[in-house]
Amino acid sequence: MDTMVAKGKLFWALLVPLMLVACATPVPSAQIGNYDRERLLSGEALPASIRAGISRPSDDVLGLSAEMIRFVGQATANSKTESDKIKALLHALFRSDEMVFVLDATATYTAAQTFEQGRANCLSFAGMMVAMLRHLGVRAEFNEVDVPETWDMQSPKTMVLYKHVNVMIHTRTGRKQIVDFDMAGYDNSYRQRIISDQQATAQYYNNRAMAYMFDENLSDAFSYLVKAIMLDPQGSYLWANLGSLYRHARSRDAAELSYHAALNEDRGNLVAISNLARLYESGGQAEMARELNRKAAYFRSRNPYFRYRQGMDAFMNQNFENAMSHTKTAIRIYPKEHRFHFLLGAIYQKVGKPKKAEASMLRAVELSADANQRGTYRSKMSRLLSSR
Numbered sequence: 282m283d284t285m286v287a288k289g290k291l292f293w294a295l296l297v298p299l300m301l302v303a304c305a306t307p308v309p310s311a312q313i314g315n316y317d318r319e320r321l322l323s324g325e326a327l328p329a330s331i332r333a334g335i336s337r338p339s340d341d342v343l344g345l346s347a348e349m350i351r352f353v354g355q356a357t358a359n360s361k362t363e364s365d366k367i368k369a370l371l372h373a374l375f376r377s378d379e380m381v382f383v384l385d386a387t388a389t390y391t392a393a394q395t396f397e398q399g400r401a402n403c404l405s406f407a408g409m410m411v412a413m414l415r416h417l418g419v420r421a422e423f424n425e426v427d428v429p430e431t432w433d434m435q436s437p438k439t440m441v442l443y444k445h446v447n448v449m450i451h452t453r454t455g456r457k458q459i460v461d462f463d464m465a466g467y468d469n470s471y472r473q474r475i476i477s478d479q480q481a482t483a484q485y486y487n488n489r490a491m492a493y494m495f496d497e498n499l500s501d502a503f504s505y506l507v508k509a510i511m512l513d514p515q516g517s518y519l520w521a522n523l524g525s526l527y528r529h530a531r532s533r534d535a536a537e538l539s540y541h542a543a544l545n546e547d548r549g550n551l552v553a554i555s556n557l558a559r560l561y562e563s564g565g566q567a568e569m570a571r572e573l574n575r576k577a578a579y580f581r582s583r584n585p586y587f588r589y590r591q592g593m594d595a596f597m598n599q600n601f602e603n604a605m606s607h608t609k610t611a612i613r614i615y616p617k618e619h620r621f622h623f624l625l626g627a628i629y630q631k632v633g634k635p636k637k638a639e640a641s642m643l644r645a646v647e648l649s650a651d652a653n654q655r656g657t658y659r660s661k662m663s664r665l666l667s668s669r
Contacts, residue, residue, distance in 0.1 A: 295587065313542040318514075321542065322507050322525060326535035334376040334500025340489075340510050342482045342667075346393040346459045353413050357563075363453055366417050376409075382406065384462065389488035395628070403446050406462045406486055424459065425483040429474040444484065449475060469650050470617055481625045483513035487522060499530055517547035524556060536560060549580045584614040592624055596631075604628050619648035623658055630665050639666060 305594045324332050345353075356373035360366040374380050385400040392412040394404040407423055414421035447461035461467040490505035503526060510519045524539030537560060543553035558573035582589050592607035605628050611620045627642030642662040649655050 292551075298622055314537060315543050317538055318542060321527075321535060321539055322510060324503055324507070326456055326527065326532040327503065327530050327612075328532075331455055331499045331530060333504065334504075336501070336504045338486070338489075338501075339503055340391055340485070341393070342391050342485050343408055343478065344391065344393055345412050345416055346396065348377065348407075349393060349396050349413065350416065352396070353416055357417060357540065359553065363417075363419060367414070367419060367452070367458070368452060370413060380547040382462070387492065389485060389492065391485075401462065401581060403482070404444075404486075404488065407446045407448050407460075408485065409482065410460050411478075414448070414450065415436065418460055420451040421460075422449050422475045425476045425480075426467075443667055446476075446481065468654075470619060470648060478543070479512045480516070483509040485509075491522065491533065492524075494526055494529060499526065515546050517543045517550045518552065519543075520546065521550055521556065523554040524553065524560075526531065528556070533560065535562065551577055551580055554580070583614060585611040585618065585621070588614070589618075589621055589624065592628075596624065596628060599631075601628055601632050605632075617648060619654070620659075621645075623661075626662070627665060635666060642666075 297318045315440075315540070316514045320326070324335055330516035353370060354372065354375070357366045357369045360369045366416045372444045373563045374382070374385050380400060382404070383400045386402050388395070388400040388402050388405055389450065389631060390398060390401065392405075392409040395409040401409065411423060411433070424447050426447060430639060438575045447459055447467065450458040453668065459467060459469070474668045486509035490502045490509060493502035493505060506519065506523055508527060510516065513519060520539050520543035524536045524543065527533075527536035527539055529623075538559065538561065540553045540557040543550050544557075549555075556574050558570045558577065561567075561573065585609035588607045588611040592611060595601070605625070607629060608621055608625045610627065615621070621643035622641045626638045626645065629638035629641055634646070639662070642658060642665075646658045646662075649658060
């Protein structure tokens with residue numbers, strides 16, 4: 282029973298939403314009303330053994346512990362201005378010997394647990410940072426970043442798609458500052474948006490739900506996922522994950538309804554489309570499965586990072602015609618990504634078009650906001666163009 286789910290994690294090169302264009306044909310999807318949604322969230326379709334363990338979780342996701350308050354106070358004791366307080370806190374967290382945080386993709390914790398454990402994924406670290414900064418009176422918000430999609434094999438039958446979240450600080454002087462667990466990997470050329478505390482907290486409950494599901498604890502998985510949906514009822518990925526949970530519990534009809542609920546919120550949700558196709562394949566509904574797989578391929582082909590990856594694969598295999606086609610398509614969909622332009626420059630260099638190669642590489646340098654990245658591009662450009 283192959284399943285795909287969406288989850289939040291700190292891991293560079295993560296998720297970019299599927300690009301939808303105006304002429305895209307809608308994925309066939311039944312309209313799911315409030316009555317059906319309430320039934321899905323009630324769990325009545327689950328086996329009695331799972332229903333018996335359903336609870337109402339209320340984790341204190343952004344609460345500060347006494348130890349956190351002490352740490353923040355000590356770190357900023359000599360700071361008078363808002364800017365000084367921010368710098369002092371970040372220095373204490375990132376550069377002092379007292380605090381060492383370990384990257385752990387599975388560590389979805391509350392703010393207090395993150396501080397205590399010293400382990401975090403991007404969501405957990407962002408939650409801790411938001412809580413601490415707000416304690417100082419600093420305006421801090423959750424910032425979701427559309428980074429390239431990465432799938433991870435959670436088990437032989439489950440693939441996980443990851444999101445990335447960091448923190449946006451708005452100072453009183455009007456300046457904006459990003460705080461990311463992996464600042465060296467952060468690139469402001471990626472599309473990003475502020476999300477509400479409720480949406481970020483929904484991601485927390487979703488991650489915990491998925492961890493419970495992977496551990497075969499479907500009662501707690503359902504409890505946490507319902508809490509996530511109540512916080513963010515328009516979160517398409519949450520309804521898709523609910524479908525995966527119902528499918529795992531062998532409640533086929535409820536799984537189908539959940540996937541349709543996900544598609545009602547986002548007709549290009551690849552997780553929902555692909556899982557619904559698998560559901561239909563397993564149920565002998567071959568024609569419906571084929572239609573959904575065709576739609577999945579359509580939306581995937583309009584994901585610029587998917588096309589970029591195809592272009593990179595073709596380039597490595599020295600199929601430069603294919604590489605150029607995929608890379609130009611990626612640029613046409615999203616022209617602001619410097620990686621696309623640099624790859625196109627490398628392709629032009631390989632096919633003997635040095636002027637176009639240099640122009641594309643220079644465009645990559647212009648688009649990159651990171652000084653180190655620009656230096657790397659210039660160095661690579663010098664090597665590649667001198668080798669012709």
